[in-house]
Amino acid sequence: MERYLLSGNEAISRGAYEAGVQVCSAYPGTPSTEIFEELPRYKDVLYCEWAPNEKVATEVAYGASIAGVRSLCAMKHVGLNVAADPVFTAAYNGVNGGFVIVSADDPSMHSSQNEQDNRYYARAAKIPMIEPSDSQECLDFMKEAYEISERFDVPVLFRTTTRVAHSKSIVTLGERKEHEVKPYERNARKYIASPANAYQNHPKLERSMKELEAFGNTSSLNRMELKGTKIGVISASIAYHYAKDAFPEDTSFLKLGLTNPLPMDLIRSFAEKVDQLYVIEELEGFMEEQIRAAGIPCIGKELIGNMYELNPQLIRERVFKETAPVTDIGVKAVSRPPALCPGCPHRGFFYTMSRHKDFVVAGDIGCYTLGGSAPLSALDSVICMGAGFSAAMGMSKAFEQTGQKRKVFGVLGDSTFFHSGMTGAAEIIYNKGNLIPVVLDNHITGMTGHQDNPGSGYTLQGDIAESLKIEEILASYGFKNVIIVDPQDLKAMEQAVQDALNSEVPAAIIVRRPCLLIKRIKHDISKCVVDEDKCIGCRMCIGVGCPAIMVKDKKAHIDQNQCVGCTVCAQVCPKSAISRKEN
Amino acid sequence: MSNVRSMLLVGVGGQGAILTAKVLVAGLMEAGYDVKMSEVHGMSQRGGSVSTQVHWGEKVNSPVIGKGAADLIVAFEKMEAVRYADYLKPDGIVVVNDYEIASSSIAAGLCEYPEGCLEAMQKNYKCYVVKAAEIAESLGNTRCMNIVLFGSLVKALGMDTMVDWEDVISRTVPEKFRELNLNAYRAGLSAVAS
Known part of the structure; x- marks a missing residue:
């Protein structure tokens, strides 16, 4: 069997394709972007687009679902804030073709303005949530997500994090199964969210969530890995892999893939099999709060904390007080923050x-x-x-x-x-x-x-x-x-x-002015050079904040590997010491 | 997992660490290992400090490690070796490019580039210093610096005969840069004394 090393995002894209998805809409946002960058390769059998924003993308995908096809939208975590409006009502109305919403969270804010935990959206909107932990699960769970969406008549939130989305692991691919298009008929009772209809749709949604909880107790998305009886760990998403590395070999695991609603009977039966129960999750105590509320004692956030990414070593430190063997080498790196590229307009x-x-x-x-x-x-x-x-x-x-x-x-x-x-x-x-x-x-x-x-x-x-x-x-x-x-x-x-x-x-x-990195445009690239006899070391050119310029020995120096000859530095030089080499 | 080996490729956004990781991973898969790697995209790519992690073994769980857990660090820039040194095991190996890129905070005059980066790494770890930029320039294109470093890391880890790396490189890099990158690989191998 051919094995491929795919990122979580590439695998989600593949999973949607294999599930027979027909209409896909998204707005780019790290760490979700590559899902849709991968989709055009399947454009012979599906339609995909960038929408102007996440709310539009979600509505386009939901509209396609109402019309009877399987549909997909994807966004970064804060994108779901923009898209929240249609999501909450789509939950009440339900779906026709399967409808999956991918939310990619960004713990540690590698490329984001906050690290909100979007699992709470699943609870608030009362929709099932699926969390894969590696690329194979991204692919397999995607297909399962469409089944669940149609079987329980709800949108599904498919939640990843940066390390699920951008880590690569080995994946075995399947084949696309064309999904039978559901015949479209007007169904005003279901899809017109008037107060009277919404009033009737709400109890239907509550029933779906009850049925989903029962489903979760036996679904293959949730699995027990029973080893020893001393320690048990409940975990999901990427934190599961961190915990696998950090906890002793004889630890038993309850690995959850369907995390809303939580399969509380399954959790209770797992808890009864072990002496000490840990809940290991990144960011908030989303599972832990509910498990405690169900009267099941567990250890979690008081040791693990609710900020930033975890990794195996952090879990070892926080749970077992094992510090990393770190050598003080006596030299410290200074910060290297991102900066506007040389030549950035x-x-x-x-x-x-x-x-x-x-x-x-x-x-x-x-x-x-x-x-x-x-x-x-x-x-x-x-x-x-x-x-x-x-x-x-x-x-x-x-x-x-x-x-x-x-x-x-x-x-x-x-x-x-x-x-x-x-x-x-x-x-x-x-x-x-x-x-x-x-x-x-x-x-x-x-x-x-x-x-x-x-x-x-x-x-x-x-x-x-x-x-x-x-x-x-x-x-x-x-x-x-x-x-x-x-x-x-x-x-x-x-x-x-x-x-x-x-x-x-x-x-x-x-x-x-177009971004210099756009490949389909021919840019006017050259180099700027400093005339050291004219340069007085006044540092005016440093004020433009270009990574290609620095002052060495009281003279401006332009890195010829980085410079593109935009001349912004030359324009601010009071001594006309910088000039552009003409090609 | 004790049988898992971990490597960090660290540098500055745009230096080509991701291609290096791609070649490495293609070879590791060919050799039959379970492989996981982790990259970060987005804002840090704009000239910021970037790191890519690669892990391989019989079965790999986590795609990321914390401090004190890396077998090897390949630093595309010497200050970045210092930044990530905490991630090395005490007996870890370092391959460091003798190459300096000022950060925007240094260029802005807010701080100075630290002295003694290479010496500190050499003093504390088994360290191979490679003049990859010079080598790449002598081969005619500074952009193949990443494959020079690849040759060096393969040698430093004693993996040069694990698979036919030249074949892997030929399959991974664009056709028109094949010869250049094969030369870069060979130069990188010989830059590390066996």
């Missing part, structure tokens, strides 16, 4: 903002969050997708109310504009906001690794698409002065900012 914009200490700049989620890092340090806030505009609006209103004259900017990227910036832009016009919205348009969804969006001109399946024009959208909202500027020209960038601030009519700025 965001640099010119943030450099301009950094020259005005009186500006208040509300930022957003994307590569441009790095505009808040030193030495640019040009952001006041970053909250969530879309808040770049709307939080800036609130700040400007607060300043107005209290008589403070502050110049407020709201900043977000092109993909974020389509995601949830458009509503903020409407808010600014409608409620007469005194701020400048800025769209950093680099033609791509950058931080997640270059996914297309409604402005990029292509679809996930690689087809040419209508490219939505941000300037036309803003103009139609009522921004009568939309200024488009190339951030690589610092003079023009500064002029655009001043023109917007001085505008008599509502103004917005589109900072436009």
